Amino acid sequence: MLKYYIVSDIHSQFDLLLQALLDAGFDMENESDILVIAGDILDRGKQGDSLILFLELLIRKKRILAAMGNHDKYLCDILNQKATYREIAWNIEHNGFAETLLLGLSKSQLEEIYKLEIVHEMRNQFIQKYPVFAEWILTLPKYIEFPHHIIVHGFIDFSLKDWHDTSEKYAMWERGYKYQIPTSFTKKIIFGHTPNEYISGNDDIIYENQKIMIDGGAAMNHKINVLCLTEEQI
16 A cells, blocks of 8 residues: 655755654655655755755656645746746845755856856756756646645635636745635645744644644754655545
């Protein structure tokens, strides 16, 4: 039976992820253990290289799923050659994007990131170093739907006639802890994006009716929560 180990907001904290998965019983040799990430893989932390190489092992084994987070989108825009200098500068200043850019650049090059050729250099070097990861992250969906759960980074837009039409921006950016889920909706929503410390005062998983909030604050070097569900439960 498959078992899903659900995390979010890793933010390049590989040591925190590895320890959390070990504590939860995740087995790299067990083909039935699947890692699921509710967005925000890189940025802020300094262990992006180790994290990516670990994830590439799981990608090759087809033992990983993920929903697109806003920080994942920053990298995808670079890879898709859609990022603007203003966006890059903003994400460096406010979102820890420099740590991800340095995976494909030197520190001296980072100082010239406003030059088009430096942006192209970062993209090319990143793809060369992490071809499996680069191809995979570009395919991430805005949410993952299971029989009993939805996994998303931000939240689902219930103001729409059909929530399946939730925009990518809403799914990545909205702060789901602020909203109620309609009584007609029968599934539970697992999401991150907002560190639980800001919501409840501690980093542990928050269960609130049909909402399951799992961001343990790894971006601040706190912890990574792991929610384990079997294929029958999920």
